[in-house]
Amino acid sequence: MKTRKQVSLNQLNELLEFMKCHPDLARGLTRGRRGKLHSVKSWNSCAKKLNALEDGTTKDAKGWSKYWCDWKYRVRRRALELSVANENNRKPPDGMIPLSRLEEGVLSVIGDNAIDGVVIKTDPLANDQEEEDTDFNMSNGNTATFTDDIGKNIFQF
Numbered sequence: 001m002k003t004r005k006q007v008s009l010n011q012l013n014e015l016l017e018f019m020k021c022h023p024d025l026a027r028g029l030t031r032g033r034r035g036k037l038h039s040v041k042s043w044n045s046c047a048k049k050l051n052a053l054e055d056g057t058t059k060d061a062k063g064w065s066k067y068w069c070d071w072k073y074r075v076r077r078r079a080l081e082l083s084v085a086n087e088n089n090r091k092p093p094d095g096m097i098p099l100s101r102l103e104e105g106v107l108s109v110i111g112d113n114a115i116d117g118v119v120i121k122t123d124p125l126a127n128d129q130e131e132e133d134t135d136f137n138m139s140n141g142n143t144a145t146f147t148d149d150i151g152k153n154i155f156q157f
Helices: 009-021 023-027 032-052 061-087 101-110
Strands: 135-140 143-147 153-156
Touching: 009 023, 009 032, 009 061, 009 101, 023 032, 023 101, 032 061, 061 101
Parallel strands: none
Antiparallel strands: 135 143, 143 153
16 A cells, blocks of 8 residues: 555545644744744644545655745745736736635634734845944943834834
């Protein structure tokens, strides 16, 4: 009997249903020691359910967790590209099709800010900004604080 390497449609549906029941896990909001323990237990439970399906692949808890993170990223990225094209009255990039029912489900699980909360920033080093845009404050001989043009600390060393 051959093992399949790809995730099946049944596994995708089951993974999405599991994440709907565990929204904190889906969004990666578990923190601290107890949160980590709960997260590991939940991913182990999820892996058992998904691996029990006859068609599809077999992964450990860490593998399914990574798959979920990658899937969220891909869906969020496609949705953002479609959204930007729609806002600018342009057609989507070549070959890009609308989001599927499953992808829409992923967006609903990860929340409203999945697309709206994403801010695309330009690379500050790509622009020819003058040095006066950035303040270098030396508070003592060993510490430097770098602030942006509105006085917000960027980093300190």
